[in-house]
Amino acid sequence: MLRVDPIQEGIVLDHIKAGLGMRIFQELGLAEKGLPVALLMNVPSTKLGRKDMIKITGVLDLDLTKLGLLDPGITVNYIRGGAVVRKVKPGLPERVVGLIRCRNPRCITSTETYVVPEFVLVNPAAKEYRCSFCGERLRV
Amino acid sequence: MRAETALKGRSFINALDLSPEEYEALFRLAEEIRHRPGDFAEACKGKLLATLFFEPSTRTRLSFEAAMLRLGGQVLSVADPQTSSVAKGESLADTIRTVAGYADLIVIRHPKEGAAQLAARYSPVPVINGGDGAREHPTQTLTDLYTIRTLKGRLSHLTVAFCGDLRYGRTVHSLLRALCRYPGIRFFLISPEELRLPEPLREELQAQGIAYHEMEQMEEALPQADVLYMTRVQKERFFNEEDYLRLRDFYVLTPERLQLLRGDALVMHPLPRVTEIAYAVDSDPRAVYFQQARLGMYARMALIASLLGVV
Incomplete structure (x- = not known):
């Protein structure tokens, strides 16, 4: 080995x-x-x-x-x-700031690009986060 | 401390930012203002409200402006973003920080979802969300709840039928979430397949154990509804003109259909209507949508006065 x-x-x-x-x-x-x-x-x-x-x-x-x-x-x-x-054991973070972007083209962060994207964990089993601005859900 | 005093300095971005108790305090204040308007005619004297509307609106903007003027305050307005610095490429954050230097309170309507949330983060003065894209329209929820409470006498143990565009209709989403906090609520969700309530919202209802029934025809729901909440299929939410035209006339409340509705039920609509309620329905006492619009002004007066801490 x-x-x-x-x-x-x-x-x-x-x-x-x-x-x-x-x-x-x-x-x-x-x-x-x-x-x-x-x-x-x-x-x-x-x-x-x-x-x-x-x-x-x-x-x-x-x-x-x-x-x-x-x-x-x-x-x-x-x-x-x-x-x-x-x-x-880091596990899934409760809050993610700046690492991922919102995929919702209608989200304010898609045009105001200086804004640091922010997500909150809503469903750990599905690895699902919610955008703190537009509420869009995102699976990581 | 009075509950409305506790709202001083806060922003109102999502319908659920306020607890049912805080809503109740606003309703009580709105009732006081409605019955004794003279007592509040100078409540906001010396205060300035800025209305920043980056998306067309007549009703919401005028309602806010009327509310502020009736409280003795004054209004600064950007009704057309094409004439503002936004057209020069100014960021929303900079616009907000600048305007916050002039005004005591900001109302913003913006086509992008989450815009009001962003505005509140950058603003040192309270921000009210006047509608952000397809997402939230919390002062319409305030208006709707106040209307139901005033005309039905309660917000619990109600069957509420939502009809029309349940997918993009932000007033539906906000009101539905707010009503879930009262006991004994159940929903009928009447829409074509393409305009069904979004899945995350349906999951929220399921998670809370709220009874709801989805259907394509309104006839089944009408005899059981305490409130029939009609919505407009919004042209601005569609990328495709053909889809808009096809779905626009899917539901029309006619005098014949109105006969199926209970005698004490309410027909509500956030307005403006297009084709979804026949004009012949307007004279029916159950059709309360213009009353709803007027009550909305008193509800906004209560909100403005509370956020500014002048009551």
Whole structure:
């Protein structure tokens, strides 16, 4: 089996839904951060069957709202001295500011483009959000 | 503290921004104003209301302006956005911040959904939503609730039939949501398939356990309705002229159909009507739409006075 050495200082993004690893890698802009990073895809998982993982060496300020939106099942492990010192499951964020745009062409945010779009979670099971301006529902 | 005093400085963007108790306080104040108008003739003296209408409107704008003038206040008006700085490409946020420097209260109507919400975020003075696209028209809801309460004596235990454009009709959406907060409400939703109530709204009704029946023909609903709320199929909501013309004449309330309605029922309409209510219906005592428009002015007077904190 493919092995990547455990990291001493950094972050491990675990339980990424298989196939989403590349997108999360790109969305977080990891290629441009200049840190040693390993993206593992289709790793066997007892919980998920298969999963993706991202191991990042070094200090990085992660946008947990964005991560939760991309994959609510993800686990973020913060590693210090080779041990997990903090484990975070971002889940679906209750409020999303600025990451997604409203698709309703009649929404005021479609013309007043300086406005930062804002969404509120209305149906977690369906991953459904509501635009705080026009009320349009959006599945992410 | 009087409930209407608690409204001082607030904006009114969505029909549900006010609790049923706050609506009730406005209705009581509107009744006081209606019966003793002289007592309120100078309530807003020295206050300025700005009406920013980015979409055609006669009734709503005049109703607000009449309301402010009858309270002794004054009005600044932009009736045609083509003559304003918006035509030069000014953002809504900048327009609002500028106007807020001149006026004590702003009423905005805008074709884009969520425009009033945006205006309220940038305005240091209270904003009233005078209609934003197909979404909300809360002062029409205030008018409608006040009309029903005044003429039926209650807002609970009513069967309300909505007829016509239930898809784009913002007055329907706002009123429906507001009525859901009163006990014993049930709805008949009469529309062609293309103009059905939007799915998210139907889901809201289901989630709240509100009884509703959808139908294409109005005959079944009429004998059971306490209120028949007719709506206009709005040309400006259609991209296609052909669809508009086909659906415009789908429902027409005629004297023959009116006979199916109970003697104490109300026929309401947010106006303007096009073809959906025959003129022969107007003389029937159950046809209260012009009374509704007048009551709306008193309801807006109560709202203005409360948001400005002058009562």
